[in-house]
Amino acid sequence: MSSGRLSYLSISKGWRSRLACPRCHASLELPDDMAESVQHLVCTSCHARYPASQGIINFGVNNTFYDHHGFTSTGRNFSNGPVGKLGLYLARSHFLYDIAQAVPPGSAVIEVGPGGGSRFLAERYDMLGIELSSASVRYAASTYGSAVQATVASLPLANGCADALISSFLLEHLGPEMIEQSVSEMARVLKPNGQMLHFFDVDTDASFVGWAKRQPWYDAIFIDSKGHHGMRFLNEWQRLFADAGFAVEVRRLSCKSWLQDLSVWGALDQPQVTGIARRIGHAAAVVRKWINPGADLAINALNDLVDPLLPDDWAAKAIVLLRKSG
């Protein structure tokens, strides 16, 4: 298929009718026939043109950092047996389990910054991926069926069109220049009483993170190379959500101790890290490579035992369930 021509847009029927111009929120001219070739979608009001290439619509974004640093993993599904249920409960520090508890099957759910998306969520919901990275958006489209290249700061969707919105490890990527606009966009596209669940890194001065922040390699390893320009303390997050009209319904705070998780320790397997930290980092990277997903699940279970004993403001990760006011 040549670039600029396509047979099918990577958008389900349900999400097609909810797309809107990210600049003025008016509807877009869409082909009646899903199989019709399309090169551009045009706004019916401001006439902005959005190119489509190989089924993916680009809503005016271009970001070379995430073109190279976007994620492409597509996660895994879980069987209905006891092992599958335990895996779902422990996976991603309970994030998938929390979503399944809060959001009814069949709901229209947006994932912002999905990377390659989640096969578990694809089975359960009518998912739409909003991804900045040109590589990741293609994986998200193949997992979810619906994905567009766009930024969470300017969503190409109509007001009040989604039942729920989720993200994992996206919020800490949203710098000061875009965070308020992004949270306000999330509120705009959710239905009244719509739910939001986010799993994200939180700043803290305690335990492992407090120590790591004092090391010369911290910014290079944990901020710049990952694009973590939106690290914020828990109380800053609470203010941002409240200002956009969200009430926090559930908060799950984790990784409060030096245990952290294997990906955090594995990140220390770098030449600029020396001594015992490097040795533990190397061991974590090796364990993660050879004994996963079991090793990650086991560390999550250990964190579950330790975290309830420690103060909330030591947490390095949070899951929050928020509800938009009606």
Ligand SMILES: C[S@@+](CC[C@H](N)C(=O)[O-])C[C@H]1O[C@@H](n2cnc3c(N)ncnc32)[C@H](O)[C@@H]1O
């Ligand atoms: C750390 S990855 C997390 C991927 C996946 N959610 C996961 O948990 O594995 C962050 C993703 O967010 C995407 N991203 C970063 N900024 C974004 C923005 N402003 N709008 C949409 N996606 C964004 C990146 O391209 C990347 O794929």
Ligand SMILES: [Zn+2]
């Ligand atoms: Zn427009």
